[in-house]
Amino acid sequence: MLLSLVLITISFREPSTGALHQVEGAGATVLRPFEVAAERVARPFRDVYGYFRGLVHVKRENERLKDEVNTLRQQALQGQQATQENARLRDLLRYVDGPQFPGDYRPVNTRIISWTNEFDQQVMIAAGRDRGIREDTPIVTRDGFVGRVTQLIGNSAQVTLLTDENSAVQARDLKTGAFGLVRHGQGEGSLILDFVRKEQNVQAGDVIVTAGTRSSKYPSLFPQGIPIGAVTSVGQSDTALYKQIQIDPFVDFSSLDAVTALITSKRSPRAP
Numbered sequence: 001m002l003l004s005l006v007l008i009t010i011s012f013r014e015p016s017t018g019a020l021h022q023v024e025g026a027g028a029t030v031l032r033p034f035e036v037a038a039e040r041v042a043r044p045f046r047d048v049y050g051y052f053r054g055l056v057h058v059k060r061e062n063e064r065l066k067d068e069v070n071t072l073r074q075q076a077l078q079g080q081q082a083t084q085e086n087a088r089l090r091d092l093l094r095y096v097d098g099p100q101f102p103g104d105y106r107p108v109n110t111r112i113i114s115w116t117n118e119f120d121q122q123v124m125i126a127a128g129r130d131r132g133i134r135e136d137t138p139i140v141t142r143d144g145f146v147g148r149v150t151q152l153i154g155n156s157a158q159v160t161l162l163t164d165e166n167s168a169v170q171a172r173d174l175k176t177g178a179f180g181l182v183r184h185g186q187g188e189g190s191l192i193l194d195f196v197r198k199e200q201n202v203q204a205g206d207v208i209v210t211a212g213t214r215s216s217k218y219p220s221l222f223p224q225g226i227p228i229g230a231v232t233s234v235g236q237s238d239t240a241l242y243k244q245i246q247i248d249p250f251v252d253f254s255s256l257d258a259v260t261a262l263i264t265s266k267r268s269p270r271a272p
Contacts, residue, residue: 105223105262108133112256113156121147121164121184125259128155132263139259144227144250145169145210146259157261162191162228163253170211171228178202179211182228182247191229193245198236200243206231208247223262 110127127133129152137149139159147167151158160167168183171193178200180193193208208231212224229249236243 105264108261111258121161128157130155138222138262171208172211174207191247196243
């Protein structure tokens with residue numbers, strides 16, 4: 001031990017041209033081939049270790065993905081079984097219902113040819129009676145609900161958007177089933193879900209869809225299940241009768257270009 005300390009001390013104090021440094025350099029030169037050989041021998045073992053470690057990780061990830069696929073497959077099968085059972089029971093009960101979205105509708109894809117003016121939330125589309133479009137025909141995009149046909153002009157039609165202050169549609173929370181009325185909010189292009197009772201547990205992130213119901217105040221009847229938007233905030237006060245619910249629409253109403261009219265030959269029930 002003492003000899004080692006002495007040699008280290010001499011090595012630090014001795015100039016680089018000293019005898020001890022020359023011995024160290026010679027030793028390093030002699031040992032260099034052995035270091036290279038040892039590195040070459042050890043490298044395959046490190047590569048093999050890394051390979052097997054990666055293989056174990058991949059196998060674990062593969063098992064996790066298999067479990068996830070199996071879970072999703074079971075959910076899909078359960079959904080298919082529920083749909084088939086529902087159809088069978090409806091047939092046995094001779095269940096009478098209105099047109100269902102999207103199965104009972106055919107799409108008429110058309111483009112917007114003009115906006116009526118910069119203030120009203122109304123547009124003209126390049127399809128009308130000649131394509132089976134009628135008043136109250138629902139208008140959608142692939143993102144969700146847009147509005148309804150309010151006037152037919154030759155082979156074109158006027159569509160009043162959901163963001164218009166005179167528009168509204170019966171809607172429900174897809175998660176909780178809470179019903180309300182989606183209508184124009186305070187800001188431009190904003191929507192609110194109104195008339196939702198305080199005891200309903202609506203939360204931010206919930207998806208809002210058309211309810212497929214009607215009211216005497218807003219007589220338009222739309223198929224249920226058309227996406228409208230997602231809840232962004234929920235508030236309530238002690239004095240208000242209903243919750244204050246803000247919605248971010250799925251449709252970008254500021255950049256509408258092409259839309260789809262939903263046409264059905266199935267009779268829609270009309271309330272007295």
